[in-house]
Amino acid sequence: MSIRVTVWGENVHEQTSKVVQEVYPMGMHNCIADALNEDPEIQARTATLQEPEHGLTEEVLQQTDVLTWWGHAAHSKVEDQIVDRVQAQVLEGMGLLVLHSGHYSKIFRRLLGTTCSLIWREAGEMERVWVCNPGHPIAQGLGRYFEVPQTEMYGEPFQVPTPHEMIFSSWYQGGEVFRSGLTYLRGNGKIFYFSPGHETYPIYHQPEIQLVLKNAVKWACPVPGLWLDNYTRKATPPVEDIQERGPKLHEPGSEGLR
Amino acid sequence: MSIRVTVWGENVHEQTSKVVQEVYPMGMHNCIADALNEDPEIQARTATLQEPEHGLTEEVLQQTDVLTWWGHAAHSKVEDQIVDRVQAQVLEGMGLLVLHSGHYSKIFRRLLGTTCSLIWREAGEMERVWVCNPGHPIAQGLGRYFEVPQTEMYGEPFQVPTPHEMIFSSWYQGGEVFRSGLTYLRGNGKIFYFSPGHETYPIYHQPEIQLVLKNAVKWACPVPGLWLDNYTRKATPPVEDIQERGPKLHEPGSEGLR
C-alpha cells in the first residue's frame, strides 16, 4: 500500500511574487507533490492555506501518513484549531516534514517548545550540504555532500532542543554553518526538519532535494495500525484491592480538571 | 548571593475548598515558599493567578532565578501573553519547577510539545517514591526511597517526550507506576517536573518533599550572567566576501518574515 502524503503549501508568494511564479508556476506544493509521486511507493496530494480548514480537515489528516509543511509569509494566518489538529495527529504517529521557513511555523514551534530562531541572509549564495551519517535512511543515495547552487543562508545559533539525530550540516559561501537536517520524536510521530527551500530559487526542482524528501517520507511513515489508546480522563480503578481514605476534591465519575 | 525563587500558586482551591484551606491555611504557595526560605541559600517570594499579570511582571521575572508552578483548576485562566513571557524567560535560562497537576499547565505543555496526559485516581493511597540515581543533585539527602502517606495516583502512560534524566519513579498502593521526577532542557533553561503534591493532603509539609524542592531549586538555578544574545532579525552580513546574485524577496534592511 502506498504511503499517503499531504503536501501543505502556504501558497502566498506564488500569488504575489512574479519571481516565485516563474520558478513555481503551479506553486511549490505541486512541484513537491509531483516529485514525490514519481516514487511508486508514495501517493501525494496537496493542501493550501486558502482552502477551507486550510485543506487539513479531520478526514484528510486521518488519511495522511506523512504531512509536509512549507510556510513563510503567513504563519500567523494558520488557524490555531488546525494547528491543534495537526499536533494531535503527529502525536498519534503521523510523520511531519517541516521545510525551510517552516521553522517559524506555529506547528513546529508548538512541537519543539523553543523560538526556533536563526540568522539569515538572502544573497543567492551556494550551500554545501554535508551528510553526517551516510547510513541513515534519509541520506540514502547521496554522496558525502551535495550543493544547492543558490540558497538563502540560515545560520547558527538555531534555537531548537537537542535533536534526536543530526542528518545534515550545511555551509554557505558567505561563511556560516547550520544544522540543516534534524529529526525529532514527539509522541509516536517522527519529525524531520530540512532547511533548503527558499522560494525564489528552483530548489525543489533539484534531484538531490527531491531524493531527500522521498527518503524522509519513507523514514517518517508510521508503522500501520499503531495509535495511542484514548485513555479515559475519568478516574482509573485500582489494580490492587485498596480502600479509599482521606478527603477528596473530585466527585465520583468526574472527568478531572484540565 | 541567594537564589531568587518565585513560587507561583493558582490559589483557587485554597479559596473554594474547605479541605484545602485546612491543610494550607496560607495557601500552598506560602507553604512552599516558607519551606524554601528555611534554606539560607534561597530567597523565595510568591505570586498568584489573582494578582495583576498573575504576579509575573517583566520585572518580577527578570529578578527570578527559578520559578515554581502549581496549578490545577484554572489552567485556562492563565493569560497567553504571560505564558509567552515565562517561556521566553525559561529559554534564556530561568529554571522552572512544575509541580503535580501543573503537568496540564499551559507553560508545561508549551515547552514540551505533547499532551502531557496521564491516568489518575484520588483515593488517598500511599505513594512510594524510588530514587533512580542517588548521585543526582536533586536526590541528595534521600535514601533509596521515601513514602508519601496519602497521595493522588498519577499513572502511565505519561505522554511526554523522553526526558533529559529520570530522577524518581513512583509506585502507588493501587498498583500503578509513574515517572514522578523528570528533567528537561529547553534553550538554556532547566526544567524539573515532580508529581507529588495533591492539594487535599499535606504533601508540601512533608520534609522529603521540601528537600526535593530545595535540591531542585539549586539544580535549576542558572549560572549567573548567561543569557542568549538577542540576535537581530535583520539579514546578517557575510563573513566571506561574496557577491549577491539572483532574485530576492526581501527589501534591504528588512527584518524578515515570522
Add this chain to the structure above:
Amino acid sequence: MSIRVTVWGENVHEQTSKVVQEVYPMGMHNCIADALNEDPEIQARTATLQEPEHGLTEEVLQQTDVLTWWGHAAHSKVEDQIVDRVQAQVLEGMGLLVLHSGHYSKIFRRLLGTTCSLIWREAGEMERVWVCNPGHPIAQGLGRYFEVPQTEMYGEPFQVPTPHEMIFSSWYQGGEVFRSGLTYLRGNGKIFYFSPGHETYPIYHQPEIQLVLKNAVKWACPVPGLWLDNYTRKATPPVEDIQERGPKLHEPGSEGLR
C-alpha cells in the same frame, strides 16, 4: 523476506542446574527461537557460547538482521574479539535485543558506556510490567500491563545512560520498581533491553513475553540495504582548492594514527 534472527544463549545454567533444565529442557535459546519462529515474518536460529567463535562468525552476523543476547554466569568467557565483531555489526545497523541478566554482558556495557549495575533479589515474587507508551510498536497487543507470576527482582538505581525511549516500567511484590524496557540507538543499530527472563522460572514460555520479543524483533530490524560507508582512514582530499601549508606529522598516503 523474513527477518533473520540469531538467538544467542550462554547455555551454561541449562547444563549445570537441574531447576533450569526442567524449565528449559532444550535450553532457553531454543525456547526463544521456537517462539519467534511462530511468527511468519521471522526466521530464527540459535548460537551458543560453546560453539566455535560462540556461533557468531562473520558469516552468521552478515546474515543476521536482529541478534538476541541472554547471558548470566559466563559473561567473562565471551571472547573480546567476538564482542568487537558484534559491536561493529550493531553500529552498521543490526538490531540487538539484550535480555535480563544480559545487562552485565560485555556487549551491553560496551555499547552503553556505564556499569549497567542494578539491585536484585531472587525470591520468586510477582512482577507487574506497565506499558509507558501503548502506541509504541514494541507494546502492540498488550493491555495497560501484564504480570509475570514469578520473577527475579531487578531494581533501581539502574546505572544506564538516559534511554532513547522507555517502553516498560515494572513493579515487584517486594516493593521495588525498575525501568524494565528501554531502547537505545548506537550508530545505525537499534537496541532494546528487556529485563524479565530469570532462568529458574518459565518466563520465556509466557505469551506476553513472547509477544514483546516478536514486536521488538520487528522494531529493531534494519531497513534493508542501509550500511555506513567504509570511509577510508587515509587523508581526505579537499573539496575547495587549497594550498597545503605549515608543518606536518603524517607522511603522504598515511592511514593516520589510531
Add this chain to the structure above:
Amino acid sequence: MSIRVTVWGENVHEQTSKVVQEVYPMGMHNCIADALNEDPEIQARTATLQEPEHGLTEEVLQQTDVLTWWGHAAHSKVEDQIVDRVQAQVLEGMGLLVLHSGHYSKIFRRLLGTTCSLIWREAGEMERVWVCNPGHPIAQGLGRYFEVPQTEMYGEPFQVPTPHEMIFSSWYQGGEVFRSGLTYLRGNGKIFYFSPGHETYPIYHQPEIQLVLKNAVKWACPVPGLWLDNYTRKATPPVEDIQERGPKLHEPGSEGLR
C-alpha cells in the same frame, strides 16, 4: 575552593617530533595546565603516559574534579585497568574533557560505545569555529565565531551517539564541516569533546581555545559531595513483607553473578 584539574598528556610527539617540540617545548600538557592556572578558580596539574600508572593513581583521581585527555600516537599503550579507573571516576561525577585526537582514545570510545571515527586531512588550513548556543557556559566570552589559523581538518561523518548538546560547529578552508564541540553525560559525569588541537600548530597557545577550556572545566566540575552510593552486589531485602517461593539459583548471601 579551587577546581582541581589533572591535565593528562600522552607526551609522545613532544619527544619524537622536532616540529612539536618547537611549538610545545614543555609539552602540550604543561601548556594547557599553565593556561588553566591563569584562572584563579582553577588549580591544574599534569600527568603523562610515561609516569607509573600513567600518573593516574587512585589517589590522584580522587583529588581530581576534572580530567583533560589528549592522546594521539599511543592510545593502545594506555593500560586497560587505568581506563577502567578513569571510567569509574567519570561515572561517579568527575568531569572529562576529551581533546582533538582523543576522539580515538580508549576512554572516549569506552564511554560512548561507538567507533568515534571521522575523516581528516593535515594541510594546515584555517578552521572557523561557530557557536551554536551563545548562552551556553562553555561559549561565554566568545563572539559568533572564532578562527584557528592553522588546523588539522576533522570532518563528518563523526560516528558518535547523538550528543547531549552541540556547542560548536566548525568549517575548514578545504570545505568540510564538523561537530567540533559536543557534550555527553555518563553516570553523573559531564563530558566535553573539543576537536581543535593538532600538535604541529600552536593551537593551545590561542586565547579563544584557552577560554573554551577554562569555561569547559567550570561546566564539567561536579557539584561537591555528589557520589553514587556503592550499592551492595548482595541480594536486596524487600520493602514489603513477602514470602520467598519457587526455585532459586543463588545461595543465601551470594554476591550475584557478573
